[in-house]
Amino acid sequence: MKFAAALGLSLLALGLWAAPDLAAKELYVSDRMQITVRTGPTTDNRVIEMITSGDQVAILDETNDGWAKVRTASGKEGWVLRRFLIDEAPAALRLQEMADSQGKNLAQRLEEAKREGGEARRLQVVAETRAREAEAALQKLQTECAEVVKLREEYGKLQEEYQLQTAEVEDLSTEIESLRFSTNLKWFLAGGGVLFLGWLIGLAFGRRKKRWTSGMY
DSSP: OHHHHHHHHHHHHHHHHHHHHHHTOEEEEOSSSEEEEESSSSTTSOEEEEEETTOEEEEEEEOTTSEEEEEOTTSOEEEEEGGGEESSOOHHHHHHHHHHHHHHHHHHHHHHHHHHHHHHHHHHHHHHHHHHHHHHHHHHHHHHHHHHHHHHHHHHHHHHHHHHHHHHHHHHHHHHHHHHHHHHHHHHHHHHHHHHHHHHHHHHHHHHHHHHHHHHO
16 A cells, blocks of 8 residues: 555656646647547546647646647646647648738738729829820910910011001101291292382382472472
């Protein structure tokens, strides 16, 4: 009896000594779809949980006959066959993680493409607006240029008319000066003729007066 108790204590101490190393290691359920978690390290023990491929468990203890005591993600502790546990995530889980990562990358790229597409549309609208504004400005400039040309033509015509009117005014001024000179000359000649006629009349009257005076004496 004492021997059995000593053996039990020795096994317990050995288990406690090995437990920290086992607890620090985390393994995955292999690619097998589901495995059972039992209350003890035999198939006769009761099943307390079913874990699926890809579930992560913590190793608490191991036996020499291929069983491992684990703690599941739900917090339950039980025994599973060690051969169903692997050190890395199973291929299906890795593929799923890869697919999720690629899906996120694709979603991110799609979002970036949407943003770039929105920016491209915005730039297109800005470019179209500027093109319309430039076309309107060009039409306005062409209209203003046409008006400037028209004004230049009208200015040229007015200049020609002014030159013609200036020439006519000069001709009229020359004619007026000529008429004025002719009128002055006529008036001068008329005045001279009156004076000459008066002188002749005075001369003739003086002679008659002398003759009449002489006849009286």
